[in-house]
Amino acid sequence: xxxxxxxxxxxxxxxxxxxxxxxxxxxxxxxxxxxxxxxxxxxxxxxxxxxxxxxxxxxxxxxxxxxxxxxxxxxxxxxxxxxxxxxxxxxxxxxxxxxxxxxxxxxxxxxxxxxxxxxxxxxxxxxxxxxxxxxxxxxxxxxxxxxxxxxxxxxxxxxxxxxxxxxxxxxxxxxxxxxxxxxxxxxxxxxxxxxxxxxxxxxxxxxxxxxxxxxxxxxxxxxxxxxxxxxxxxxxxxxxxxxxxxxxxxxxxxxxxxxxxxxxxxxxxxxxxxxxxxxxxxxxxxxxxxxxxxxxxxxxxxxxxxxxxxxxxxxxxxxxxxxxxxxxxxxxxxxxxxxxxxxxxxxxxxxxxxxxxxxxxxxxxxxxxxxxxxxxxxxxxxxxxxxxxxxxxxxxxxxxxxxxxxxxxxxxxxxxxxxxxxxxxxxxxxxxxxxxxxxxxxxxxxxxxxxxxxxxxxxxxxxxxxxxxxxxxxxxxxxxxxxxxxxxxxxxxxxxxxxxxxxxxxxxxxxxxxxxxxxxxxxxxxxxxxxxxxxxxxxxxxxxxxxxxxxxxxxxxxxxxxxxxxxxxxxxxxxxxxxxxxxxxxxxxxxxxxxxxxxxxxxxxxxxxxxxxxxxxxxxxxxxxxxxxxxxxxxxxxxxxxxxxxxxx
RNA sequence: GCCGAAUUAGCUCAGUUGGCCAGAGCACGUGAUUUGUAAUCUCGGGGUCGUCAGUUCGAAUCUGACAUUCGGCUCCA
Numbered sequence: 001x002x003x004x005x006x007x008x009x010x011x012x013x014x015x016x017x018x019x020x021x022x023x024x025x026x027x028x029x030x031x032x033x034x035x036x037x038x039x040x041x042x043x044x045x046x047x048x049x050x051x052x053x054x055x056x057x058x059x060x061x062x063x064x065x066x067x068x069x070x071x072x073x074x075x076x077x078x079x080x081x082x083x084x085x086x087x088x089x090x091x092x093x094x095x096x097x098x099x100x101x102x103x104x105x106x107x108x109x110x111x112x113x114x115x116x117x118x119x120x121x122x123x124x125x126x127x128x129x130x131x132x133x134x135x136x137x138x139x140x141x142x143x144x145x146x147x148x149x150x151x152x153x154x155x156x157x158x159x160x161x162x163x164x165x166x167x168x169x170x171x172x173x174x175x176x177x178x179x180x181x182x183x184x185x186x187x188x189x190x191x192x193x194x195x196x197x198x199x200x201x202x203x204x205x206x207x208x209x210x211x212x213x214x215x216x217x218x219x220x221x222x223x224x225x226x227x228x229x230x231x232x233x234x235x236x237x238x239x240x241x242x243x244x245x246x247x248x249x250x251x252x253x254x255x256x257x258x259x260x261x262x263x264x265x266x267x268x269x270x271x272x273x274x275x276x277x278x279x280x281x282x283x284x285x286x287x288x289x290x291x292x293x294x295x296x297x298x299x300x301x302x303x304x305x306x307x308x309x310x311x312x313x314x315x316x317x318x319x320x321x322x323x324x325x326x327x328x329x330x331x332x333x334x335x336x337x338x339x340x341x342x343x344x345x346x347x348x349x350x351x352x353x354x355x356x357x358x359x360x361x362x363x364x365x366x367x368x369x370x371x372x373x374x375x376x377x378x379x380x381x382x383x384x385x386x387x388x389x390x391x392x393x394x395x396x397x398x399x400x401x402x403x404x405x406x407x408x409x410x411x412x413x414x415x416x417x418x419x420x421x422x423x424x425x426x427x428x429x430x431x432x433x434x435x436x437x438x439x440x441x442x443x444x445x446x447x448x449x450x451x452x453x454x455x456x457x458x459x460x461x462x463x464x465x466x467x468x469x470x471x472x473x474x475x476x477x478x479x480x481x482x483x484x485x486x487x488x489x490x491x492x493x494x495x496x497x498x499x500x501x502x503x504x505x506x507x508x509x510x511x512x513x514x515x516x517x518x519x520x521x522x523x524x525x526x527x528x529x530x531x532x533x534x535x536x537x538x539x540x541x542x543x544x545x546x547x548x549x550x551x552x553x554x555x556x557x558x559x560x561x562x563x564x565x566x567x568x569x570x571x572x573x574x575x576x577x578x579x580x581x582x583x584x585x586x587x588x589x590x591x592x593x594x595x596x597x598x599x600x601x602x603x604x605x606x607x608x609x610x611x612x613x614x615x616x617x618x619x620x621x622x623x624x625x626x627x628x629x630x631x632x633x634x635x636x637x638x639x640x641x642x643x644x645x646x647x648x649x
Numbered sequence: 650g651c652c653g654a655a656u657u658a659g660c661u662c663a664g665u666u667g668g669c670c671a672g673a674g675c676a677c678g679u680g681a682u683u684u685g686u687a688a689u690c691u692c693g694g695g696g697u698c699g700u701c702a703g704u705u706c707g708a709a710u711c712u713g714a715c716a717u718u719c720g721g722c723u724c725c726a
Contacts, residue, residue, distance in 0.1 A: 201720085203721065256718090308726095309726095373725080470726095519726095583684095593687095623686060
């Protein structure tokens, strides 16, 4: 008799050992069809592995992570089998799953190379093997047998893996003519895999270590239904269309120049307009929350970074110091703004009554990123943080933290980011030596963050061991229109820098005390944020942000004067407007300006000139009829005010 | 930085096994037209084919080095 406890706490009894599939079948035929793997007392098992003792069981389908992982793991094996078919003698490293799909690191036989063209061939073979519905069979073998087996295959990669395993825990999986060392679990047979796409080939070091051999990594993704693959490919296509590098070029927002250097973005006028709009907005919000703007230079004496500790930790891997010619003083391009801000804090003695001090700066910083790492605006060597440092008393920490969360919400609302998650990063309790500062301070800081999040009603996930060495933090991840996650804003508590810079304030008790610092950047960096904004909106920015809000389109050159009059009036009313004076037909002007993603197109001809009106077209919505120019201005200003309501109440 | 791929006009891309002055569309300039809700017509200018070497009678095309970009690896205060 075996008792199986299901997630809803109900208990099913079976007369003898039972496997996951049989349990699913006993619940519903539908589930039996969909089930992919099963967790037995928290460990994921093959569906066909017999459960001999009482256990708590959860069945996994495509809809949960474990189900997908099982599916993709078996897909990796299927790919390996197909590759071995075309390239006998290939050595196989590891073949794990990733967020979307899987990869396998392989070492092809001497002189062989895999190209993109081979992928289709391999996909075909995989489909052929999948259709054979080959059973995937698990077997346990001794370490010695495993070593012998892979010695025969001459696969030193697997031998290295086996040598690190404990005897008695080694399992093999076999399907068709292919056997692989694997912990599992796997699908019952290859027939579950219906749709296959091998996505790319890349080089990867064996076990991620650059001293090791470079292997060939083949990425792929598979699905239980052809339709799912089609949807996935359509999503990739859409992502390509929304790529911020492409849209940035089309909309003339930013560019790069080899002469200036890689990873150093140049902001074009329209991109600058967009960025200033964001900066002005945040400055207003910050002003409301009691921040003060400061400005600091782009370089700082190397001693500053020795004091902060950054030189010791990152000096070797950053841009090297700049020396003055006559005196030989050493300066660093600033990799962050906080040391400068600490010096501003110190310029005058502080009383407990002065705190909190909230010091904000759009500070441009320079970090050396390896050339292969650079990517559009999301990974650059020079970027501007919407940085601020809050110096406060320990008893003010929680309140200050909550206020920062408020600011981040105001921004998310203005930008229309609805889907976010917040991650609280705490210490790894096992490794106290990794962190600086007293246990009491850490306890208090972590508590403050957790409580602040609770009181603000944030949905959070908590990760142990993800804290910075100097303090715990809260990071905001947003999900964009295509469901991709991006890390944006961050709030970090810091006990380290106040210590290193010996920051103090005089307390009510007339003694010296140490303030706590909060680092925070709601956008993260302007560059990265704008990249995400572009991909989220596909370049159709909220009205308040977009560089050009309206374009006036005269029907013919005869009405250019009236068009300019309209445009001047709107510009004076704070609506960014230009005139399309080209000698083109109206259909052409509409088309071109729609494609430029201009929110409002204002058509003016004889009728409008006579009645002081404009004929309004909203981007993507077509003709909206005509109205007085002044009415249109009010209408637009209201729309902007609605979008920014968070700022005004 | 490492592995792989790419680089042709401002942009998007053609360019067959090395062989006449290297092509197209868009953009730009010009002339005509004076237009009513997603592409009017005419003519024209523009490229040392990423850079530098090499092979060859001859190189956008073959080889090498370098630069940049892309996809990964690694790293990320």
